[in-house]
Amino acid sequence: MVTADAAAVAALENESLSPWTAAQIAALPEQKQYRARLCRAADGELVGWSCLLLAADEAELLKIAVPLARRRQGIGRALLADAVAGAARAGARRFFLEVREHNQAARALYAGAGFIEIGRRQGYYRQPADDALVLEKSLRGIYEKSA
Template sequence: MTLSQAVLRPMRGEDLDWVCARETELHAFPWTRGNFNDSLAAGHELWVWGAEHGPDPAPLGYAVVRRAADEAELLDIGVAHHAQGRGVGRALLARLIDHAREHGATQFFLEVRPSNAAALALYRSAGFEAVGRRRGYYPAAQGREDALVMRLAL
């Protein structure tokens, strides 16, 4: 499968086992199944990215986006370890941005750990700029870690 063949589709109940397993592999403080269910109940957009057909229809990544009025906010994103370093995260983020723009968003926000160099590089390369800091936003091994608030004008 090439990235141009990847499909962004709404997350389904049967995806949650795969998504929760990836979340646990990827994040020191992962979202729980309850967090994903709460996001579904709140009306957030939960997405799976990957092949729908072919020899390997397994997902490559997932994301959770909240939209309100003319804003979108990336709440969670993950790319399976085996798919990292191949442009999957960049392609997934680009598709999420396009989707938000297509549905009337004029700006896209996210929070990121300052210690997450790979994510910061990805977001900056997509045009996001730091616009603020949330003190003690994330749990960390030694207390709490700040979050950088980043914004992309659409």
């Protein structure tokens, strides 16, 4: 991702709850601990994005979003698989994320990818209010050499 992509990503963010601002997104390319990935159609249209935070041997998925008109076509699953593989390649051993309790689409996506619930943050989200579920997927064994 480059700074010139920020406006398109911000427009995509605005289709979801708790969107990041264009200024937050424009700052990402300068912050090396963040790994932002864009998914484009053949004609260049932005059809999804993800943002991962890498720190020590942990990764946290901060964002994953697909435009309304492009949902249920497998893009979210592909972006999530890319984020997991990228985290493992970068040396992460644990992969975390937070999801709204009432976000059934995202929860189904994560459950299908093997994430398990490890905690709850009550009243974490606003507009609308919701609890955050903390999910984890272990990356041990991915990209590690067998003994």
